[in-house]
Amino acid sequence: MKFTEEQDMLRDMVRRVAEEQVRPLVAEMEETKRFPEELVAVFGDLGLLQMWVPEEYGGPGGDLTSVCIAKEEIGRVSLAASTLCANNSIGLILPLLHFGTEAQKARYLPEAAHGRTLSAVAITEPEAGSDVSAIRTTARRDGDSYVINGQKSWITWAAQANYMLLFARTSVGRGHDGISVFLVDTKTPGVRIGRKETKMGRHGSPTYQVFFENMRIDADCLLGEEGSGFKACMRILDLNRPSVAASSLGLAQAALEESLNYAKDRRQFGRRIADFQAIQFKLADMAMKVEAARTLLYSSTQEIDAGDTARLTLLSSMVKCFVTDVAMEVALEAVQVHGAYGYSTEYPVERFMRDAKLNQILEGTNEIHRVIIARQLIGR
Structure with a gap:
């Protein structure tokens, strides 16, 4: 893929930061599952936390391709740390840019541009995962306020976030209609963080249950029109999903590199295992898949960045x-x-295997995405 000079410089810078600032933290993150809060300042000072904030609001004015470049490079070192890069894009910046009023943009975007603001996205519920339309959390209008009650699950950064993008039902019944989206200050009375989930992988990127108990928020926390939350959700996820792929691409590249190095060093039967055709075939297949994935990712992001959104969902x-x-x-x-x-924690590939699985599940399982792709192809 052909990148601009600025994007090549960004890749070089992020790669250095990942090696110097992120890699030394990985072992501790794996052992203690600690959120690496020191990376907030590191990423924020370099503009990596707030990449999508437009220049007019004091941000770096990044685009989707640049976000993916950064997340790929950090993903080579740590998939968990890569989720912190451009963290507030899906939970704050993109919703405001696409659905916020000018007053809301002026209120929140300059704060995000400072590079210390974290956000979380509260969509998933115990009985509403891939089926967003099954959301049960309610937001009842009461004068100039909304009163919110309900429960969310698997909310990344919930305990660390300054703001939460909350999806709730403003009209009764099921289905897509009647879901609205709110931008909520996590210090609002009525927000209660539940248990921290124990996960197979992506340690250092904590995930929580969240409860809303008669939480009262101002009506101007509503983003867009009441009842338009599902449409907002789909648009935001469409724009963010390539960045999830970018983190996975970085992981895949790291797995390939580790395998190449190991195969050239490891000797069996008096030869390097890289000299055996069975291993060569594996390495060749891995390399082809990584290169195909990179080409699909960046050809797609460049098409989207060019303003052609006709195929965005596809x-x-x-x-x-x-x-x-x-x-x-x-x-x-x-x-x-x-x-x-490979089964030993002495080498990083077992972590790659555990971490890789989650990205096949979050932001829509890959089975759901195959349904979406098929429906786009046949015109439904």
Whole structure:
């Protein structure tokens, strides 16, 4: 792929930051599952936390391709840390840019531009995962306020976030209609953070249950029109899903690199295992998949950045599904190339395998994305 000079410079800078600032934290993140809060200042000072804030509001004015470049490079070192890069895009910046009023943009975007603001997205519920229309959390209008009650689950950064993008039902019944979206200060009375989930991977990127108990918020916390939240959700996720793929691409690249290095060093039967055709075929397949994933990702982001959004939903689902599947496949093969050492925490490939799985599930399972792709193709 052909990138601009600025994008090449961004890649070089983020790669250095990932090696110098992120890699030393990985072992502790794995052992203690601690949120690396020191990276907030590191990423914020470099504009990586707030990449999508427009220049007119004091931000770096990044685009989707630039966000993906940064998340790929950090993903090579730590998938968990890569989720912090451009953290507030989906939970704050993109919703405001696409659905916020000028007053809301003026209120929140300059704050985000300072590079210390974290956000969380509260969509998923115990019985509303892939089926967003099943949301039960309610927002009842009461004069100049909304009163919100309900529960959310699997909310990343909930305990650390300054703001939460909250999806709630403002009219009775089920279905897509009647879901609204609110931007909520997490210090609002009535927000209660529940248990921290114990996860197989992506340690250091904490996930929580969240409860809303008669939480009262001002009516101007509503983004867009009442009842238009599902449409807002789909648009925001379409724009963000390629960045999920970018993190997975970085992981896949790291798995390939680790496998190449190991295969050239490890000797069996008097030869490097890289000299055996069985290993060569694995490495070749891994490399082809990584290169195909990179080409699909960046050809898609460049098309979207050019302003052509006719295929946004199709490309977003294709990229998210294909690249995250590739990352899982390459991570599994990396473990196999390493043999018994691949199962040991002495080498990073077992972490790659555990981390890779989650991105096949979050922001729509890859089965759901195959449904979306098929429906886009046949015109539904």
